[in-house]
Amino acid sequence: MLDEVNLNKKISKKDYNEELDVLKFRLGELQRELRNAKIPFIMVFEGWEASGISLICNKVIRSFDPRGYVMYPIGKPGDLEAIMPFFWRFWEKIPPKSQITIFDRSWYSRIIYENIKNSRQCRKNLNYAEIFERQLLDDGYLILKFFIHISKKEQKKRFKKSETDPCLKYYLENSDWNPKDDYDRYYPYIDDMLSETSTESAPWNIIEADNTEYAVIKTYKTIIKEIEDFLCRQNTSDTFFAHIKNKYRPEKFTLPDAEPENPLSKPEYLNLKDKYGESIRNLQAELYKNKIPLIVLYEGWDAAGKGGSIIRFTEYLNPRGYRIIPVSAPTESELQYNYLWRFYNHLPKPGKIRIFDRSWYGRVLVERVEGLCSDYEWQRAYQEINEFESQILDWGAILIKFWMHIDKNEQLRRFEERQYNPYKQWKITEDDWRNRSKWDEYESAISDMIRITSTELCPWNIVLGNNKYNARIQTLATISHEVSRRLLENQNEN
């Protein structure tokens, strides 16, 4: 992809100044148009060492209102970033609607730099890059990728010049790209990477940059053209995503009977609860030691016993190591981002436990049934969620998913109990009754969800919830078994 390019294209000083003024004004206008259209915009700048990325970025941002963009220089990960999933630090930085994020270097540099000796990991991360960009593109983000390309000769010349400029010299010496063998060492990797990751919706733009003025003008013109095309597509393409919609093929999955066969007596229950509780208490310390993050998520019908099961679980935990994340409708500011963004922000650190009381599955349950998102959004969410979870598992986390299941009569019984018990009245709201009236619609959403997102590595656990004792023991036992199993696997691997 890099080969047949003339890198020394030129532009006269006079043309440069005149063109730049016009382009700056136009790009300022387009920023305001993107803002009005509520479009989030990501720019990625990669390139050779000393190719002038900073200089070009500094010219580009001068046309923007500073209220509308943030620029992130991406270097070595911080101590927290280093122990989280690779894409965590990039998810954290995606722009909300109407805003611009500029990555001065990005996941691409990091993939090559961090994994140059591990081609399997490199391949995996390139695959996640594809997923990351596709999920955002599907969600209406505009993504532009630039590679600032200079010749080896030009790079040598610049290194030499920087010897006499203390400022440039300092920056180069503190780069983590080791400029001395930059070109030869990385060329084949970068060339491959550019070819492989130049997708139709987010192709690489190669900027010939031996002449910096030319590079600035070409970058400007490319950005302007791409924004104009994007805004134009926005207005015309309602059927743009039709092919993806067809991917959603509902079939039927039938939820089991919610009544357990052998209801537990209270003494049996207390006995088992303590048994599994003690096991969980010790497993928490093992998770710490082995630095394994644990995520347990509870979904279920209203009043199915999510809260009660969570209390029985946390009773045995050291509070320094767990946090409960109650998930309700996204706030105004969360709505400005891709819906998975807030869950990336809630991932536990290695060794810690996060308990989700409801979760990202809201997209294919309440948001689907109540029409809070478009068909296109919830239909593609199954794949997005599977990708999200496979990334978490691959990172090394244990993920346990519970569907707390009760039947319609049992729910009514519990609603009424809450309604008439002064200690529990605050727990029941209008929403609960409204959801209940849509039982059948929820049932088909649940059945789709369990069928499509029960992957081999991370199946749903359906908890028979009509009996509270049995339900709680089933969740505790599942957690205890699942964590033990994974710790054992882990030991065998090492």
Add this chain to the structure above:
Amino acid sequence: MLDEVNLNKKISKKDYNEELDVLKFRLGELQRELRNAKIPFIMVFEGWEASGISLICNKVIRSFDPRGYVMYPIGKPGDLEAIMPFFWRFWEKIPPKSQITIFDRSWYSRIIYENIKNSRQCRKNLNYAEIFERQLLDDGYLILKFFIHISKKEQKKRFKKSETDPCLKYYLENSDWNPKDDYDRYYPYIDDMLSETSTESAPWNIIEADNTEYAVIKTYKTIIKEIEDFLCRQNTSDTFFAHIKNKYRPEKFTLPDAEPENPLSKPEYLNLKDKYGESIRNLQAELYKNKIPLIVLYEGWDAAGKGGSIIRFTEYLNPRGYRIIPVSAPTESELQYNYLWRFYNHLPKPGKIRIFDRSWYGRVLVERVEGLCSDYEWQRAYQEINEFESQILDWGAILIKFWMHIDKNEQLRRFEERQYNPYKQWKITEDDWRNRSKWDEYESAISDMIRITSTELCPWNIVLGNNKYNARIQTLATISHEVSRRLLENQNEN
């Protein structure tokens, strides 16, 4: 403060269970009352190693709706926390209105642990603790502090017992308090600290905890009583803060003439701009090398040239090292916090530059004049801001403050130019005209601000802004001189 306490108070198992149920329900109710009254609530738990802090916290949070609290275990600072101001990590964690933050250990442990060999630094941080708590208390936060107190004998017994419990053993071994000499080594420091920081509005509550059940019940009862008292005070005390109001003593300070004596010609301007620009470019690399954070803030009349001066400054900077923070009215979610919270979040890392286009001074300018905060809020803000800045300077940052000054006629001229120039129309809004109509009120707010917040270490620079060339050169020259001076001081110190 710790001496004359009987630590082995007891409670029967039966009383414990009965009382706990009642207390849990009551605390749950009070959480809902605090939420309705929009009160932010901070709990601090300190205590001896093995005193049972976690266990007590885990019991307390069981009465709370998980939507309403976050618990933070405070240990060794992360790599970012370690290089930011000491209180940065705690400011980041304060609760918004209606929410609860629980600190399982806090700034107190960290002050003692990190500064045990440096009593001067210890004293300084205790002083900042006083400021931190006072600013939040003044802002309507409820703060409760607990010290979980066990005897040395009991501690020894627990250490011994933990030898046979792999889970407890693991946690103790991984504590950074070195339990073996905990009691003897830290006793005098902790005792002093408790006495000194037990203020009237946020006293320490000593919980005798040789008997854990007793400790749980006493903690619960204390929390309940304190919340009840607080809610009661809320309803009665309008004149509670009268004594503080009297602290604000306006005097007169007269702004100078905005016309510079010797207006620069264009060639002079371009020449000086490049001279100072080149100096600033090199200084940025020095800031990096020396890991010194730089904050430059621009306040000024509308159309006084803040944006233009910022552009001339950033033109010479490496964009990897600076960020412009445009400050406008706080968002709905920012309004849920103390007003300084968002500025703590915007501090630069060491070596980086943050440029504030408007700043925390909005509190004593637009918020004062437009009545967006109460008199009590803006009147105490002068002191709060001075304390905030002195903390930043003490951390090692360079802080430069510009007041961009133009006169009323010059502003009119510029407004009209914007109004009639199609390229600039988007820059002028109704707000600008409205602010202009309150010129005199703004003038006295500005005069108060400059007088009260021009401290010896961080005075205001008044920029004579009627002439754009002069104004830009004045800001560039000030930045260049000020940064050089501080770098030199720094060299001499090392």
